[in-house]
Amino acid sequence: MGFQGIGAAVRRKEDARFLSGSGHYTDDINRPGQLYASIRRADRPHARIVGIDTAAASAMPGVVAVYTGADLQADNVGGLPCGWQVKNKDGTPMAEPPHPVLAVGKVRHVGDPVAVAIAATRQQAKDAAEQLAITWQDLPAAGSIKDALAPGAALVHDDVPGNICYDWHLGDKAAVDAAFAAAARIVRLDLTNNRLIPNAMEPRAAVGEFDRATGEHTLYTTSQNPHVIRLLMGAFVLHLPESRLRVVAPDVGGGFGSKIYHYAEEAIVTWAAGKLARPVKWTAERTESFISDAHGRDHVSTAEMALDKDGNFLALHVKTLANMGAYLSTFAPCIPTYLYATLLAGVYKTPAIYAEVKAVFTNTVPVDAYRGAGRPEAAYLLERLVDVIARDTGIDKVTLRRRNFIPADAFPYHTPVALQYDSGNYQATLDAALKAADWSGFPARRAAAHVKGKLRGIGISTYIEACGIAPSAVVGSLGARAGLYEVANVRVHPTGGVSVFTGAHSHGQGHETTFAQIVSDQLGVPFDQVEVVHGDTAKIPFGMGTYGSRSLAVGGSAMMKAMDKIIAKGKRIAAHLMEASVEDIEFKSGTFSVAGTDKSKTLGEIALTAYVPHNYPIDELEPGLEETAFYDPKNFTFPAGCHVAEVEIDPDTGAASVVSFVAVDDVGRVINPMIVEGQVQGGVAQGIGQALLEGAVYDGNGQIVTGSMMDYTIPRADDLPSIKVGTETTLCTHNPLGVKGCGEVGAIGSPPAIVNAVVDALAEYDVRHIDMPLAPQKIWSIIRAGRPPMAAE
Amino acid sequence: MYDFTYQKPSSVADAAKLLSADAEAKALAGGMTLIPVLKQRLNKPSTLVDLAGTGLAGISVAGGKVRIGAMTTHAAVAGSAEVRKAIPALATLAGGIGDKEVRHRGTIGGSLANNDPTADYSAAALALGAAIVTNKRTIAADDYFQGMFTTALEPGELITAVEFPVPEKAAYTKFPNPASRYAIVGVFVAQGPSRGPSGVRVAVTGASESGVFRHKAMEAALAKSFSAAALADIATSAEGLNSDIHASAEYRAHLIGVMARRAVAAAG
Ligand SMILES: Cc1cc2nc3c(=O)[nH]c(=O)nc-3n(C[C@H](O)[C@H](O)[C@H](O)COP(=O)(O)OP(=O)(O)OC[C@H]3O[C@@H](n4cnc5c(N)ncnc54)[C@H](O)[C@@H]3O)c2cc1C
Secondary structure: OOOOOOOOOOOOOOOHHHOOOOOOEHHHOOOOOOOOEEEEEEOOOOOEEEEOHHHHHHHHOOOEEEEEHHHHHHHHOOOOOEEEEOOOOOEOOOOOOOOOOOOOOOEOOOOOOOEEEEEEOHHHHHHHHHOOOEEEEOOOOOOOOOHOOOOOOOOOOOHHHHHHHEEEEEEHHHHHHHHHHHHOOOEEEEEEEEOOOOOOOOOOOOEEEEEEEOOEEEEEEOOHHEEEEHHHHHHOOOOHHHHHHEEEEOOOOOOOOOOOOOHHHHHHHHHHHHHHHOOOOEEHHHHHHHHHHHEEEEEEEEEEEEEOOHHHHHHEEEEEEEEOOOOOOHHHHOOOOOHHHHHOOEEOOOOOOOOEEEEEEOOOOOOOOOOOOOHHHHHHHHHHHHHHHHHOOOOOOOHHHHHHOOOOOOOEEEOOOOOEEOOHHHHHHHHHHHHHHHHHHHHHHHHHHHHOOOOEEEEEEEEOHHHHHHHOHHHHHHOOOEEEEEEEEEEOOOOOOOEOOOOOOOOOHHHHHHHHHHHHHHHHHHHHEEEEEEOOOOOOOOOOOOOOOOOOHHHHHHHHHHHHHHHHHHHHHHHHHHHOOOHHHEEEEEEEOOOOOOOEEHHHHHHHHHHHOOOOOOOOOOOOEEEEEEEEOOOOOOOEEEEEEEEEEEEOOOEEEEEEEEEEOOOOOOOOOOHHHHHHHHHHHHHHHHHHHOOOOOOOOEEOOOOOOOOOOOOHHHOOOOEEEEEOOOOOOOOOOOOOOOOHHHHHHHHHHHHHHHHHHHEEEEEEOOOOOOHHHHHHHHHHHHOOOOOOO | OOOOOEOOOHHHHHHHHHHHHHOEEEEEEOOHHHHHHHHHOOOOOEEEHHHHHOOOOEEEOOOOEEEEOOOEEEEHHHHHHHHHHHHHHHHHHHHOOOOOOHHOOEHHHHHHOOOOOOOHHHHHHHOOOOOOEEOOOOOOHHHHHHOOOOOOOOOOOOOOEEEEEEEEOOEEEEEEEOOOEEEEEEEEEEEOOOOOOOOEEEEOOOOOOOOOOOOOHHHHHHHHOOOOHOOOOOOOOOOOEOOOOOOOOOHHHHHHHHHHHHHHHHHO
């Protein structure tokens, strides 16, 4: 076994379990006496509930209970809380309409939960839910941002005028106006960011259980952050103290953001299990996932850049409309504001920026963070705009970018949109990507493609993002209703093995491997003797979970702090054992030694002494070797990089395919290059999905058209090229590992690179912009409207 | 899924008996269409009569015909050396249906019985002038397809095999729906020896509201000159073609031309 510490491409520990079918997911959990819940959902986008007749359903075989919104209200069950309050331009708070667990009065989107049937078997529960007789009064619906803002539009919430959740802004309007007035040129681009449906491989599931003896409720759930669920559900929905509510998120099969939020089903099974004193299980069918998991993106924007005569960026003005869906999901309000507009400087030194964001309620599934969360929308807008500026001004797109980059010696760099970038080198990632992509050899490849009858284009994006969310004081001042630190408990066992209890949650990221590498590296314990435990509020002190590529930057830093404490205590024990002074004890590679002597003790010996304290400084030191640390980051981290895509278009059909893709990212220190490569490739796959294939479609009446995988195109292996991944590192300056985060860069940097490449391929058809997804028909329409196509045969 | 009873008869005769005895009973082949429909509770059969034990799988080539048993999977057709030798276009078509899992469960009989307007086999059957053999009779492909999800099969009638006359040349080209991989437009082109008066047949699937159809204008042009160039000036009307989020009727009309020219070029 070679080196397995920081920087080694160690194979993922957890994969043996996952690949051999021995993973333990929520739906694998079955408790004695368990019942099954089936949710009856709205099949219409907007309607008043005139009445629900539960009599027939309640009398069906196996049915134990049927509950509606009224039952929950009568039992004082609260609504689903929103974890972030955004303020309007005038300082007033956003509109925050109630989000009942089961609909009360009316339903607001297809999929809105209306009632639950609980029965002895899954089929019986489903039969009963289907038999519920609901009398509806249909209402006109607003199925899109445009419809919701139209004069006289239906109101999603009766007391939210104009369907506006908030009208928010950031930046210096006066400075931007002045720069626009003096500009040599203004370039404008209107664009949308398509709505995406997450589709984690594992559908959501939840099992509620109640122990009559102890009064403890347990919820097993497919969550990215069990402690947050305990906090939200306990404090706001079910009014249970932490001591009586345990939340377990076991193996989770992908989240991409969609499993951050507190969902109705979690509250339903927990509450019902308490009422019935029997375990209650719910597992989503894929069709339910499409209409009940929070969707992502869905922006309509206008961007304008003021330029001087040389193409230097003077000022940026962005107006964005963001779809919130029918209710505010847990973190929805912060995505198109603090995770979006704050990134509009990108990697450029644009001196003045002003962003205005209106969040809009519609009769659609709630929208919240999805891999990248706000940053892909910002990167896409900027990187498309930069390409359009290059086109309109005739300046080479690489030169234009270089000219406007924040220089490598300008860090720390304050942007005009509230962030302070700590480190980066955008020229370096750009240079490395251009080289890896053989940028200069492109004309020959384009010519060769022409001979085959294909249109070939190349596209670039130089993006930045913000990870490691976040300093609690900062996010608190911006409206977050939670702190965003992370927690680690490191337990060195008497026989020298180590368990790490982390508040981060792994659902595909490989924490059991990378975290073990860090511990192995720091404490000198063999990799195989490090166990990483996550996902259970009964085992882990606290935690804020995994999203926003924060696990390593925040959770890893908490581990480092806890290990520092372990080492400090170990030194005191070692000093006692070796009769030296603490200052003279050095710790390296798992060994405590007395400086300048050959006296030493291994960590194992120290641990044994700590738990068997016969010869021990018992008057000044407690036995045991276990430490907990909370780490609150000082700043966000700022991964950045350059992606280059090459596409080929079949001009006869309009079908575009990505034929090569290079990503060179600066993710800070790399703990495991194999996992970084996999994370980036997975993100790029989703980026290719967004750029070419995916897009949620609602019809004019608010019915979802892409309600299954027969219509909604998830990228498959044969839609993807081989994705080349490289890294160029500048270290994060404010966390102990120097790490930045790699989970989302792929999904953030890739869509603009691909769209830029397609637009480039269509250069001879005089195209300025095409909205995603770049489906064949769209491209064909452009080709048809342009010159006659080349002969294919 | 609603409750149903399950039967697995060991002969076609027994299967037919079970089906004719109960109007609510349904045949089950690979289940690739039927099971999802049941899961969505869109259908409520009393009994599923599984055809897996009826001995209907198998491929034989003789007398200028490829005969494929109704329960033969798409993967078996795609992987058959005999099919690949006799009608390579048919093996290619089968290999391009759905995904691997679907190809290892879905059957030719199930596909033709279901007659999804975007399915692939219907184009081959129509263009090759296949005969659909049932437990009661033999139906010419020209008479078999009667609009989307509608066929000449009578209640309780079972497909037992499909016979494809071996052509001189043939090719199938498909523009798949990016999500489902069914055909947005699929064109099967076949020539000779005895394919109607003109000797050429062009069948189009995926495109029309009324299911698979023969493109007579293309057939006439190809009968004069079997070349992609012969199709250059033949426009297809968008009228009566499907329109959905992936492809408008106009786009489908255009794709019919592209796919047909590519099929002819591929047939050589
Ligand atoms: C994800 C997915 C992708 C697909 N993609 C494609 C594609 O690209 N192209 C394509 O052509 N198809 C596609 N299919 C369909 C698939 O190829 C099957 O052929 C099709 O589902 C029917 O075959 P089956 O054997 O599964 O029939 P079943 O689902 O078992 O039966 C279908 C119907 O036919 C009846 N039936 C079955 N066998 C007989 C028989 N011998 N006689 C009379 N009636 C019978 C059944 O009663 C039922 O009504 C796809 C399916 C899926 C799920």
